[in-house]
Amino acid sequence: MRISLLLFSSAALVAATYTPKKPEPAKPLTAAQKADYAKVIQPIFDAHCVSCHGPKKEKGKLRLDTLEATLKGGKNPTFVIGKPDSSMLLSRVFLDRTAGDVMPPKAEKPLTEKQKEALYAFVGGQPIADELAKPAIADTKAAAAAAKDASKDAPKAKK
Ligand code: HEC
Numbered sequence: 001m002r003i004s005l006l007l008f009s010s011a012a013l014v015a016a017t018y019t020p021k022k023p024e025p026a027k028p029l030t031a032a033q034k035a036d037y038a039k040v041i042q043p044i045f046d047a048h049c050v051s052c053h054g055p056k057k058e059k060g061k062l063r064l065d066t067l068e069a070t071l072k073g074g075k076n077p078t079f080v081i082g083k084p085d086s087s088m089l090l091s092r093v094f095l096d097r098t099a100g101d102v103m104p105p106k107a108e109k110p111l112t113e114k115q116k117e118a119l120y121a122f123v124g125g126q127p128i129a130d131e132l133a134k135p136a137i138a139d140t141k142a143a144a145a146a147a148k149d150a151s152k153d154a155p156k157a158k159k
Contacts, residue, residue: 089103
């Protein structure tokens with residue numbers, strides 16, 4: 001009993017001091033980043049992405065209906081905060097509207113410049129300034145309202 005306990009504790013010590021050469025884990029989001037996400041980013045995803053990336057459909061194995069799901073990614077990682085230029089999600093959003101891979105897909109209402117800028121700032125780890133947050137939120141509200149009207153006009157339209 002004594003010996004095995006001793007062995008166990010030395011193994012634990014080795015495990016504790018050994019640092020594998022793995023990439024640094026993503027830093028947890030700050031409270032301000034979480035607030036920006038809730039206020040500006042999640043509503044964009046709700047209005048433009050969750051119909052295909054949420055509880056009903058999980059295209060590309062990706063859900064964007066919560067912060068946790070967004071950070072988890074789909075078949076591929078979405079983004080690492082602070083590295084906007086190597087983000088797969090951003091690159092698909094910023095593609096030319098004629099590109100086959102653009103998100104949301106060509107047939108859907110595109111994101112506005114302000115919405116894209118807000119997304120870029122967030123992924124870049126920058127605070128979303130009020131001058132940007134306000135018009136981005138307004139664009140999102142307009143898109144959500146338009147989508148609601150469209151579904152009222154055509155209740156049987158297949159989504
Ligand atoms: C009409 C449905 C639809 C909407 C709306 C939509 N997507 Fe997609 N998305 C897809 C489909 C289908 C795929 C899987 C095929 C592919 O990768 O092109 C996909 C794949 C993706 C991927 C790649 C996932 C992976 O891990 O490979 C990302 C990132 C993405 N979408 C982001 C978005 C974002 C951000 C929005 C909203 C701004 C959005 N999508 C809106 C249909 C949609």
